[in-house]
Amino acid sequence: MKKNMPYSTPEGYFEGLQNRLSEIPARKSRINLTPYLALAASFMLAMLAGNYILMKTTASQPASDDEIVEYLIDSGMTLAQLEDEIYNY
Amino acid sequence: MQEQERFFNDLVRQYSEQLYWHVRGIVGSHEDADDLMQEIFIKAWNALPRFRGDSDPFTWLWRIATNESISFLRKARVRAALSFTRIDAEAERISDPSPYFDGDKALRALRKAIAALPDKQRLVFTMRYYEELSYEQISEITGTSIGALKTSYHIAYEKIKDFLTTTD
Numbered sequence A: 001m002k003k004n005m006p007y008s009t010p011e012g013y014f015e016g017l018q019n020r021l022s023e024i025p026a027r028k029s030r031i032n033l034t035p036y037l038a039l040a041a042s043f044m045l046a047m048l049a050g051n052y053i054l055m056k057t058t059a060s061q062p063a064s065d066d067e068i069v070e071y072l073i074d075s076g077m078t079l080a081q082l083e084d085e086i087y088n089y
Numbered sequence B: 001m002q003e004q005e006r007f008f009n010d011l012v013r014q015y016s017e018q019l020y021w022h023v024r025g026i027v028g029s030h031e032d033a034d035d036l037m038q039e040i041f042i043k044a045w046n047a048l049p050r051f052r053g054d055s056d057p058f059t060w061l062w063r064i065a066t067n068e069s070i071s072f073l074r075k076a077r078v079r080a081a082l083s084f085t086r087i088d089a090e091a092e093r094i095s096d097p098s099p100y101f102d103g104d105k106a107l108r109a110l111r112k113a114i115a116a117l118p119d120k121q122r123l124v125f126t127m128r129y130y131e132e133l134s135y136e137q138i139s140e141i142t143g144t145s146i147g148a149l150k151t152s153y154h155i156a157y158e159k160i161k162d163f164l165t166t167t168d
Helices: A013-022 A024-030 A035-058 A065-074 A079-087 B002-027 B030-050 B057-082 B087-095 B105-115 B119-130 B135-142 B146-167
Strands: none
Touching: A013 A024, A013 B002, A013 B030, A024 B002, A024 B030, A065 B057, A079 B057, B002 B030, B002 B057, B002 B119, B030 B057, B057 B119, B057 B135, B105 B119, B105 B146, B119 B135, B119 B146, B135 B146
C-alpha cells in the first residue's frame, strides 16, 4: 500500500490508532443523554441562544479566524482572488 | 446498536491503516493525517445508520475521507493566505513533514510538486500513483467521470514533470 510513499509513522502508531478509533462508539454513546438530561440541555441551549442573540444585537464582536475562513470559502472566492486582494491591499 | 458497533470496529480493523495512507498522501503531514483520521471515523460512525448494506464500505469510507481531506486543505490554504503565508510556503510545509519523512532529495521534490497541484489533480495523482486505484474506483469515490479523471491525471503528470525538470 505504501508504495513509493516517502513517509513513516511513529513506532506502533497503527495499533494505537486502531485502539483510539475503536473507542469512538463508546465515547459517542456516553454522550447519549437520558430524557431528563436532554430536557436540561435544551433549556441551557435556549438560554445560550438567547444570550448569544442578545450579545449579537448589543455589541459587535470581532469575527474569529475560523468564521472568516468559513465565510471566505462559502462566498466562492477563489484563492487567486483572495491573494490578489491581500497582496494588492 | 451492538451490531453497528461490531461493524464499525470491523471497518477500523480492516481499513484504518490503508485509509491513513490515503489521507497522508493528500495532506502530507503525519499530525494532520492523524487528526483527520479521528474526524473521518467520527463522521463514519455518525453516518453509519444511513449506510446501505449493499454499498461498498471501501468506497463509502474513502469518499468521507477524501471530502474531509480536501476541506482541510482548503481551510489551510485560506488560513495561510490570511496570515500572509505564500501558497508555495504552505506547499513547502505540507511536503516537508519531518521527522516522519524518510525519502531522499528526489522524493522530497516529488512531494513538493504534488503539494503544489490544485486539489483535484493532487487527489487523482495520489490515488493513481500511490494507491494504485483504478479510474473506476476513483470515479465512484469522487463522483467524477473517468474521462475527466484521465485528463486531470495527465495534466498533473505533465506539471510534475515540468516542476522536477525546472528544479533540477
